[in-house]
Amino acid sequence: MSTVIVEPTGITPADVLAVARGDARVELAAATVDAMRTSRAIVDGIEASGRPVYGVSTGFGALANTAIAPERRAELQHALIRSHAAGVGAPMPREVVRAMILLRVRSLALGRSGVRPELAYGLVDLLNHDITPWVPEHGSLGASGDLAPLAHCALVLLGEGWVLGKDGVRVAAAEALQAAGLNPLELAAKEGLALINGTDGMLGMLLLAIDDAAHLFAMADVTAALAIEAMLGSERPFLPELHTIRPHPGQAASAANIYRLLQDSTIMDSHRDDLAHAVQDAYSMRCAPQVAGAARDTLEFVTTVAGRELLSVVDNPVVLPDGRVESTGNFHGAPLGFAADFLAIAAAEVGAIAERRVDRLLDVTRSRDLPPFLSPDAGVNSGLMIAQYTAAGIVAENRRLAAPASVDSLPTSGMQEDHVSMGWAAAKKLRTVLDNLTSLLAVELLSAVRGLQLRAPMTPSPAGRAAVAAVGAFAGEPGPDVFLAPVLEQARAVVSGRALRAEIEAATGPLR
Structure with missing residues (x-):
């Protein structure tokens, strides 16, 4: 220990x-x-x-x-x-x-x-x-x-x-x-x-959330790449030269991740030079780095705020070395409340764009020849239809949770404490948003793996092969409908855990 x-x-x-x-x-x-x-x-x-x-x-x-x-x-x-x-x-x-x-x-x-x-x-x-x-x-x-x-x-x-x-x-x-x-x-x-x-409670929750968000944002690049591969998307929007001309660091990192994850795939090779292929993919595919990258930049800001707070004296009154005891306002949680609200907004959008890719994967008119709802026998079977309902419901909840708590001050203590930060509430709902993001990425992971399985005999990228092996171990191959809730719970565990990410990084190099 x-x-x-x-x-x-x-x-x-x-x-x-x-x-x-x-x-x-x-x-x-x-x-x-x-x-x-x-x-x-x-x-x-x-x-x-x-x-x-x-x-x-x-x-x-x-x-x-x-x-x-x-x-x-x-x-x-x-x-x-x-x-x-x-x-x-x-x-x-x-x-x-x-x-x-x-x-x-x-x-x-x-x-x-x-x-x-x-x-x-x-x-x-x-x-x-x-x-x-x-x-x-x-x-x-x-x-x-x-x-x-x-x-x-x-x-x-x-x-x-x-x-x-x-x-x-x-x-x-x-x-x-x-x-x-x-x-x-x-x-x-x-x-x-x-x-x-x-501010110890809100700071503690924020530090835990920062650790969770950093991992989930990396996994969002993974699930996005898998979904793009399964939908026969293009890798070209993720070329590095297209992101140096808009120099947001998070965007560049996310694009680099997705581009690398899409390499060495016969699925991608199958349509790279096909003139009939769409000139431009949908926003939820092509703009994945712009959304996930902005979330990464938000996380960087929040990490800076939390680091400053770790160096701060937040007691009141404070005892100074020269013997003075002075009242301060350093206990006010506004810096942490703003940061938590900002990160909740960013995380909610990472989940929202993932749900859009799920919907596209399941729609026979937009999934580029995948079967309806990723079921080989659609009609009798509903495939992942209701998994997308679940994702849509979670996106709606995250939208509500993304409303900032830090603007919701109420006066207390006989108007002595007449402006409050609501930082505890902001940090607490941020943790809920991140837990919801885990579920959304789990639905995208399962959907993307189903899509990759249905592209056989073409073989996916190393990242795709690792994901198919990990998810296939508990979800099996596409086939008749099964009790889906336990499958989604296990997919959540794969997203929140570190094993799949480690396996992918061993094959492709560290994710940025």
Whole structure:
């Protein structure tokens, strides 16, 4: 098992993936502990001086002008966590919660939160003992960050709230801590606020989505190439010289992928010099790199935003090295909300153009001599007719989900927090769009493979042969209708997995 060391300079996207999806252990560097102790000493000095500071000696939000007596400041921090753990709905996935906890450790490790190292150690213990807080899906507006979701995580440190048990069963946090040999924490001044103020939930989801999108956009080039090959499309629109004259880098990468994937195919050879062949293919074939490439460029922008956020101090107030404690707006999730919405739009369009190719493959008037709905015995059999219905329904849902969440601000906290980012909602729906894109590419993969099989005895490209072997293993050859849902589920697994892509890349070279 790998280990992620949290330094006072932060962590990397790969670290987040290793902990969230790979169950890597987490450790704090000695320099991290020192940075936190230095920051805490400043807060202790403020406490001793009696100086009014937000979140240390005052209430929160609209109660910021309410002074808190010294003897009640620890109580204030515990009350904050309990009151803010107000989420409702189904629990968030384990990987999201683990990412969120690690990112909160990262935030504390930067040495600007004024907390004791014990808090970071407590969160690390949750990760290393596989204790996943029960974090409801609704509650965050992305205003002071992800207050409610992070409060549900912090509550477990106090021995309160719930954790995810086996098979999704809800278990009392006190019971889980005791079973792991861990003790609840007692919070000191500023510490409750430092546990919940920040963008860790939306950033965690965005980092996971970036990893998923990068793979799916590569697989979209694969399924597009397979569909174009099956429909006797032309490779010429993907020639590199046609993309240097419109120098969008994502477009060039996608075109290069598709062009390479179409080589060494007797199917492509069969019509390359045929004068009767269409002069121009349909947009869904010819413009595949322009759409998928724009999505790639969007992903590059989103990756840059997420990388900046990983370097950011998003707590409030922050403890500066010169002893000042200043209020900030760095917890506002607008950068992440915009990025998530933008990527959702791009991913939705990658799926939409894939569905158009599926429809063309199934239509006997446009598929260039393939049988209706890719069934050798259409009439008695419906082939993949309803698989396209499924794809069309998913495209419609993705269109709804592509509507931006980040423009949907609602004021809260007695108008103190009068503009919110909705970044949590934007990141959450982005994950749904990407899951839907997986299904759309699965339908295109199955349809394209059926088309390639029906072109026999001509042989497809190396990519086509690899896809036919992978899909044929569970879908068989074209023939009588079968129960299609399990076949589509297995096609989804092929799309989301890495095995087919690795096999194709071994034959054609790495996809860009």
